[in-house]
Amino acid sequence: MLALATALALLAAGCGRIAKPLGWAAPVAEGDQLFVSLDHGAITAVSAADPPQPLWHFPQKDTRVSLTVKDGDNQSNPKAEKLKLEGIYGDPAATAGMVYITAYSGHVVAINRADGTGKWAAQLPGRIIGGALAEGGRVYAATNRGELFSLAADSGFVQWRRHVAGGVWSTPLLVNGLVVIAGMDGSVSAYDADGNRHWRERPAARGIAAALTLADGRLYAASFDQRVYALDPTTGKTLWRSAAADNWLWTPPVVSGGLVYAGSLDGTLYAFDAAAGDTIKWQHDLGEMLRSRPVVVNGTVIAGATDGRLLGFQAADGTPLWEQAASGLPSEPNAPRGDLYAALLARQNAVYFITERSRGNDSLYVFDVSARTVREVKLQ
Amino acid sequence: MGFIWDTLIVNPMINVMIVMEQLLFGSFGLAIVAFTILVRVATLPLTLRQLHSSRRMQELTPRIQEIQKKYKDPKRRQEETMKLYREAGVNPLGCLGPMIIQFPIWFALYRVLTLTVGGTPETVAGLSHRLYNVSLIQDAVPLPTTFLWLDLGRQDTTYILVILVGITTWLQTKLSMASATAPQSAQTQQTNKMLLWMMPAMFAWFTLTVPSGLALYWTVTNIIGIVMNYFVYGWHRKDWRDIFRPGQPATDGPRPTRSAPAAAALTDGERATPTSKRPARSGGSDTRTNDEQPGSKRKDRRGGGGPGTPPARSRRVPGGDRDP
Numbered sequence: 152m153l154a155l156a157t158a159l160a161l162l163a164a165g166c167g168r169i170a171k172p173l174g175w176a177a178p179v180a181e182g183d184q185l186f187v188s189l190d191h192g193a194i195t196a197v198s199a200a201d202p203p204q205p206l207w208h209f210p211q212k213d214t215r216v217s218l219t220v221k222d223g224d225n226q227s228n229p230k231a232e233k234l235k236l237e238g239i240y241g242d243p244a245a246t247a248g249m250v251y252i253t254a255y256s257g258h259v260v261a262i263n264r265a266d267g268t269g270k271w272a273a274q275l276p277g278r279i280i281g282g283a284l285a286e287g288g289r290v291y292a293a294t295n296r297g298e299l300f301s302l303a304a305d306s307g308f309v310q311w312r313r314h315v316a317g318g319v320w321s322t323p324l325l326v327n328g329l330v331v332i333a334g335m336d337g338s339v340s341a342y343d344a345d346g347n348r349h350w351r352e353r354p355a356a357r358g359i360a361a362a363l364t365l366a367d368g369r370l371y372a373a374s375f376d377q378r379v380y381a382l383d384p385t386t387g388k389t390l391w392r393s394a395a396a397d398n399w400l401w402t403p404p405v406v407s408g409g410l411v412y413a414g415s416l417d418g419t420l421y422a423f424d425a426a427a428g429d430t431i432k433w434q435h436d437l438g439e440m441l442r443s444r445p446v447v448v449n450g451t452v453i454a455g456a457t458d459g460r461l462l463g464f465q466a467a468d469g470t471p472l473w474e475q476a477a478s479g480l481p482s483e484p485n486a487p488r489g490d491l492y493a494a495l496l497a498r499q500n501a502v503y504f505i506t507e508r509s510r511g512n513d514s515l516y517v518f519d520v521s522a523r524t525v526r527e528v529k530l531q
Numbered sequence: 532m533g534f535i536w537d538t539l540i541v542n543p544m545i546n547v548m549i550v551m552e553q554l555l556f557g558s559f560g561l562a563i564v565a566f567t568i569l570v571r572v573a574t575l576p577l578t579l580r581q582l583h584s585s586r587r588m589q590e591l592t593p594r595i596q597e598i599q600k601k602y603k604d605p606k607r608r609q610e611e612t613m614k615l616y617r618e619a620g621v622n623p624l625g626c627l628g629p630m631i632i633q634f635p636i637w638f639a640l641y642r643v644l645t646l647t648v649g650g651t652p653e654t655v656a657g658l659s660h661r662l663y664n665v666s667l668i669q670d671a672v673p674l675p676t677t678f679l680w681l682d683l684g685r686q687d688t689t690y691i692l693v694i695l696v697g698i699t700t701w702l703q704t705k706l707s708m709a710s711a712t713a714p715q716s717a718q719t720q721q722t723n724k725m726l727l728w729m730m731p732a733m734f735a736w737f738t739l740t741v742p743s744g745l746a747l748y749w750t751v752t753n754i755i756g757i758v759m760n761y762f763v764y765g766w767h768r769k770d771w772r773d774i775f776r777p778g779q780p781a782t783d784g785p786r787p788t789r790s791a792p793a794a795a796a797l798t799d800g801e802r803a804t805p806t807s808k809r810p811a812r813s814g815g816s817d818t819r820t821n822d823e824q825p826g827s828k829r830k831d832r833r834g835g836g837g838p839g840t841p842p843a844r845s846r847r848v849p850g851g852d853r854d855p
Contacts, residue, residue: 416659
């Protein structure tokens with residue numbers, strides 16, 4: 152009886168562990184540096200040389216950063232505090248001298264690019280899933296409680312905050328001098344640098360979790376209502392909406408060569424006609440969820456399935472070109488392994504990506520598009 | 532197997548839960564409370580059967596102990612025990628059946644909660660294959676994670692839920708244990724005493740490490756269990772303060788073991804009157820009078836419970852002869 156009760160209690164507690172926010176920030180390139188989130192809640196700067204070399208990690212074990220904002224309120228006497236960052240979901244935003252990261256714990260952190268020291272940290276109320284936008288001496292970030300914050304880039308203090316939607320997962324985007332943000336209620340809003348709203352539309356029936364894309368004079372949004380929307384960037388009015396996909400569209404739209412590519416959680420890669428959208432030009436089932444933003448390199452669309460496979464398709468007509476198998480086999484030591492959630496990064500005929508396994512190994516995968524070979528580069 | 536389990540049980544429960552969240556003002560906390568109540572009401576007949584069966588087994592304990600003392604031969608002992616069960620209309624596995632049927636439901640409910648209150652973006656992605664393509668359900672994503680002072684996907688940092696889980700677990704354990712009216716061995720008493728404090732302490736400790744949505748579920752399901760134990764075991768006929776007195780059974784003395792027809796009558800919805808004037812047996816003594824021989828049409832009632840009820844006449848263990 153006692154043993155049974157204990158076993159059941161342990162089972163009950165063991166099954167109910169709190170889910171750890173892992174984060175899925177993609178590698179980002181800026182100048183001669185790459186920024187990669189290898190540890191959950193941490194970021195590593197890497198030289199973009201071949202092979203890539205680590206420059207610094209943030210935060211270090213005893214890193215303390217001046218906390219200028221606590222729970223959304225400016226601190227009159229900011230103190231240097233030890234940061235406990237949770238998973239980083241949004242892509243880092245890099246400027247000439249700084250890199251800004253957002254964490255699920257609600258933190259926005261400014262880091263000096265040169266040496267990886269923290270300049271300031273602002274802790275906003277709620278969770279941050281999208282990334283930051285650094286523009287015009289301000290840093291913009293939005294929370295899952297639906298608030299858009301404008302922070303002073305040099306000090307981190309809150310300049311203004313606006314309630315923009317029921318919740319925000321997306322990253323703010325600069326469009327014609329306005330900060331445009333999508334909400335989990337399917338809305339898209341535009342604010343100027345002073346926090347004045349210029350327009351607000353609700354094109355989608357459900358949430359827009361992925362970042363918006365500005366291309367060819369149009370704003371594109373992929374929604375949980377299984378459609379892509381093309382919007383007028385000056386008014387937010389819907390220009391077209393795509394045919395329905397088979398599940399939530401999770402990846403940001405990628406626009407190239409008159410087509411809009413988007414991936415669904417049913418594992419289908421779609422190519423919509425950028426002119427009209429209601430036509431699906433081609434589609435392919437990858438067999439696994441598609442959570443990683445695809446890239447287009449030299450006329451090839453490269454998509455990564457969640458099981459770590461990379462697949463190449465002819466961008467124009469969707470003809471399958473190749474598949475780089477994911478593997479756990481010792482006989483295939485170079486095949487990518489682990490779950491692939493983070494977006495792919497294309498740079499100089501190479502695709503950089505991280506999987507959950509490579510993050511655990513402090514390494515980064517580099518896929519040579521021409522040779523179709525993968526290397527795992529250790530960054531420790 | 533996992534696919535069938537998910538498709539037939541877990542996913543429908545997730546969708547019902549989300550519909551409730553939408554109907555209950557978009558509050559996932561209220562949905563957890565309502566869903567827990569709904570599931571407990573749906574399994575109420577099974578739970579009651581289990582409780583009644585368990586109680587009848589407890590009532591037979593002294594007579595089983597006597598049989599064990601009386602008969603040294605294991606085969607004979609088993610025969611006599613089975614005979615006792617037959618006469619009392621009790622299936623020794625009777626309390627296990629309903630419990631086994633309920634287990635998958637509880638595991639599924641538990642799984643539903645861990646899948647939905649996780650609250651991280653990863654869990655939201657995981658829901659995409661589980662939600663039905665119905666606007667009411669799809670529109671709910673991402674699920675709200677705040678309820679009162681709680682972030683349902685996180686621990687309760689105020690310790691209020693820790694205290695609530697501890698108290699309700701203690702009460703539920705106490706009510707079910709104190710209902711053991713039969714004399715218990717020293718070892719059983721020791722185990723019960725340990726359980727009474729260990730279970731609340733363990734669950735209170737777990738509350739510090741699991742999402743508060745799960746702790747909310749534990750609190751609600753404990754409260755429902757307390758109410759059921761309170762009525763099924765007859766606590767409502769007593770002063771509530773007796774619950775907190777050490778060693779207090781639900782009734783003033785051990786109840787008589789029912790004859791088979793009486794037990795059958797109780798099975799059919801507990802129709803027997805608790806106010807029967809039939810005297811209760813004194814605890815431990817286990818001889819039978821002639822008028823209560825098997826086959827007697829006289830029905831033993833679930834008396835003995837009321838205050839002031841005189842001790843029952845003892846009766847002989849059926850089967851007569853003793854081992855040498």
